[in-house]
Amino acid sequence: MLRRLRAPATAVAALAVLFALATGSTTGEPATAPAVVAAKPAVRHTATATQPAISFTQPVAADPAGLERFYGQRVAWGRCARGWGDCASVWVPLDHDDPEGATVPISLYRLPAGLPAKRKGTLFINPGGPGGSGTDFAREAHRYLGEDVRSVWDVVGFDPRGIGESAGFDCLTDRDLDELYAADPTPETTAERRALDRADRARLRGCLARGGPLALHMGTESVARDLDILRAAVSDERLNYLGVSYGTMIGAMYADFFTSRVGYIVLDSGWSPTGSTPPT
Numbered sequence: 083m084l085r086r087l088r089a090p091a092t093a094v095a096a097l098a099v100l101f102a103l104a105t106g107s108t109t110g111e112p113a114t115a116p117a118v119v120a121a122k123p124a125v126r127h128t129a130t131a132t133q134p135a136i137s138f139t140q141p142v143a144a145d146p147a148g149l150e151r152f153y154g155q156r157v158a159w160g161r162c163a164r165g166w167g168d169c170a171s172v173w174v175p176l177d178h179d180d181p182e183g184a185t186v187p188i189s190l191y192r193l194p195a196g197l198p199a200k201r202k203g204t205l206f207i208n209p210g211g212p213g214g215s216g217t218d219f220a221r222e223a224h225r226y227l228g229e230d231v232r233s234v235w236d237v238v239g240f241d242p243r244g245i246g247e248s249a250g251f252d253c254l255t256d257r258d259l260d261e262l263y264a265a266d267p268t269p270e271t272t273a274e275r276r277a278l279d280r281a282d283r284a285r286l287r288g289c290l291a292r293g294g295p296l297a298l299h300m301g302t303e304s305v306a307r308d309l310d311i312l313r314a315a316v317s318d319e320r321l322n323y324l325g326v327s328y329g330t331m332i333g334a335m336y337a338d339f340f341t342s343r344v345g346y347i348v349l350d351s352g353w354s355p356t357g358s359t360p361p362t
Contacts, residue, residue, distance in 0.1 A: 142319055142342045148181045149311070157315040159192060165221055168192040172315045174243070174308045176299050186296065188308055189247035190240050191217035196233035203345070204316045205235040206309065208242070210327030210351075215239075215246040235322070240312060242332075244293060244300045251296075253289035306335040310343060320345035327351050 220239025325333035330349035
């Protein structure tokens with residue numbers, strides 16, 4: 083069960099509080115502190131018998147069976163082809179329930195900790211969207227993460243499967259995209275509802291036609307499971323993560339699937355894990 087605790091108004095402030103509590107361990111394993119923080123809404127949930135609270139003292143669970151070849155990867159960083167920082171790819175199964183099947187490369191960008199001797203681990207980040215590029219988000223980390231965070235944490239962004247450099251593809255032609263933007267997202271008349279329906283159907287047809295099998299495996303659950311493989315690839319025992327907007331759903335689902343692997347998770351401008359639209 084996620085614990086949402088009252089937090090400062092911005093993710094930067096929340097990070098400053100959380101990471102000040104962290105130890106100097108290179109594994110990124112934190113000291114005793116709240117595990118999941120949502121910048122808003124400030125709602126506290128208590129654990130139930132069927133949904134145990136996240137605890138930093140409980141032992142971490144074993145890696146999922148059958149995925150050993152993916153969890154055994156270790157990321158090999160190299161200089162990026164554009165800009166500065168380090169880039170790499172990690173392979174994940176197209177279908178996590180079929181680990182012997184096709185695979186997908188996940189593109190990573192790393193901004194190394196400014197003070198390597200004081201490095202505490204890896205902070206994964208995701209800007210939301212859905213469809214936002216995490217690698218581009220990490221390249222702009224200096225705009226929203228203070229030096230006190232960047233100096234001791236490797237900031238790592240990833241393009242979720244099917245996005246950007248992770249086997250990315252476009253679902254729509256320019257004409258289809260124009261039609262989608264022109265459609266009223268809150269239709270009130272029959273004509274408006276039909277226009278929105280046409281645009282949605284065009285988007286679905288485009289994704290299936292251009293994305294192939296990958297289009298059927300791009301849900302939040304797959305991305306959350308990919309994220310645990312990325313955590314293992316950087317040799318961190320627990321995941322430290324900042325998710326914004328839709329990225330909060332990825333973080334929430336990760337915490338649900340991999341409770342014992344949670345380190346510090348900051349969820350800013352949260353989406354409801356039970357719905358497809360952000361709260362108003």
